[in-house]
Amino acid sequence: MKKLWLNKGKEQSVLRRHPWVFSGAVKKAEEGLQEGDPVEVYSSQNQLLGVGHYQPGNISVRLLEFGPAIFNSEFWLQKINQAYALRKQLGLIGSKDTSAYRLVFAEGDGLPGLIVDVYGSTAVLQAHSLGMWRERQPIAEAVVAVSEGQINAVYDKSGETLPAGQANAGNGYLIGEGGGYDVVMENRVRFKIDWVGGQKTGFFLDQRENRALLGQYAKGKRVLNTFCYTGGFSVYALEAGATEVHSVDVSAKAVALTDENVALNSGAERHQSFAMDTFVFLKEKGADYDIIILDPPAFAKRMNVRHNALMGYKRLNYEAIRHIRPGGLLFTFSCSGVVDKLLFQNTVMAAAIEANRPVKVLHQLSQPADHPYSLYHPEGEYLKGLVLQVL
Numbered sequence: 001m002k003k004l005w006l007n008k009g010k011e012q013s014v015l016r017r018h019p020w021v022f023s024g025a026v027k028k029a030e031e032g033l034q035e036g037d038p039v040e041v042y043s044s045q046n047q048l049l050g051v052g053h054y055q056p057g058n059i060s061v062r063l064l065e066f067g068p069a070i071f072n073s074e075f076w077l078q079k080i081n082q083a084y085a086l087r088k089q090l091g092l093i094g095s096k097d098t099s100a101y102r103l104v105f106a107e108g109d110g111l112p113g114l115i116v117d118v119y120g121s122t123a124v125l126q127a128h129s130l131g132m133w134r135e136r137q138p139i140a141e142a143v144v145a146v147s148e149g150q151i152n153a154v155y156d157k158s159g160e161t162l163p164a165g166q167a168n169a170g171n172g173y174l175i176g177e178g179g180g181y182d183v184v185m186e187n188r189v190r191f192k193i194d195w196v197g198g199q200k201t202g203f204f205l206d207q208r209e210n211r212a213l214l215g216q217y218a219k220g221k222r223v224l225n226t227f228c229y230t231g232g233f234s235v236y237a238l239e240a241g242a243t244e245v246h247s248v249d250v251s252a253k254a255v256a257l258t259d260e261n262v263a264l265n266s267g268a269e270r271h272q273s274f275a276m277d278t279f280v281f282l283k284e285k286g287a288d289y290d291i292i293i294l295d296p297p298a299f300a301k302r303m304n305v306r307h308n309a310l311m312g313y314k315r316l317n318y319e320a321i322r323h324i325r326p327g328g329l330l331f332t333f334s335c336s337g338v339v340d341k342l343l344f345q346n347t348v349m350a351a352a353i354e355a356n357r358p359v360k361v362l363h364q365l366s367q368p369a370d371h372p373y374s375l376y377h378p379e380g381e382y383l384k385g386l387v388l389q390v391l
Contacts, residue, residue: 086369121153121182206383367382
């Protein structure tokens with residue numbers, strides 16, 4: 001294993017268990033260190049701080065262990081078993097009501113660069129770093145080994161998360177086989193998951209609890225779900241007894257997925273979908289709804305485009321606040337990692353000021369417990385949400 005040394009004083013963040021080593025902290029590295037290689041990180045005083053994967057760029061090392069470690073089958077088994085035990089404690093494994101959950105959430109589970117989502121008996125793996133991608137087979141074997149017979153197939157979908165040219169990463173099964181999709185349960189609601197053709201791993205599991213919260217408010221209401229993708233919020237609203245639900249997404253494919261999921265459950269006669277730009281739809285028809293959901297994709301993934309993203313969030317929330325019925329509820333979200341909770345709330349407040357309507361905060365929302373983040377790595381809290389009452 002190659003070695004890397006930090007500049008004097010730059011070991012403090014690692015000693016506080018932050019898993020990222022930034023390039024500006026690096027003093028020198030042994031010759032021959034290549035992207036994806038496991039590397040030992042040392043202080044300027046030659047103290048071993050931790051072990052991780054090396055990659056050139058702003059973040060030079062993502063640490064998988066604070067202290068010594070060897071990345072062998074026992075290491076992966078221990079890490080995956082720890083993640084599995086947490087999901088079991090959360091009641092997600094073996095549940096009669098829910099058969100889809102996140103098994104591994106990158107830094108939150110001490111495995112930066114790795115996402116593993118479970119749909120029924122299939123786990124879908126996505127490596128976001130070359131180092132994790134190289135370890136995909138022993139990781140897949142560990143997932144099956146710890147699952148107590150619950151998981152019998154592992155599908156690798158890293159081809160879409162690794163930067164082009166990093167590896168010849170083609171998607172496919174690492175263990176077992178399947179048709180590429182399944183129908184799963186989430187809080188007794190049925191969803192078709194297409195992990196081969198869908199976005200990310202096939203479904204946005206991070207909104208599970210927020211969809212359930214919507215269900216508590218949706219009975220007897222007219223609901224608009226924008227950026228609907230697979231229609232998660234729409235289906236929950238229908239199941240809860242909404243009088244009418246409209247789903248909007250600029251993607252015709254997403255609208256088709258929504259219609260499929262609505263058909264799997266009840267209330268299809270109360271649902272209508274539109275392949276249309278959300279901003280245009282809000283301007284034309286936003287005044288007709290008791291509840292509006294704004295769950296856009298990440299407007300910013302890098303700091304240099306954060307300002308433009310904030311302007312996008314402000315404009316979007318302005319249109320919803322301006323048009324929604326008096327007393328209506330707005331579920332509004334940001335999944336942009338570079339936009340923190342306070343900045344997002346201030347942006348929504350600016351939209352409310354411009355719309356000139358009284359607005360109350362009823363709930364502050366985040367990601368569920370199977371998307372944990374380390375207290376020492378606040379960057380792991382990426383999903384921000386507010387439930388607002390607009391008077």
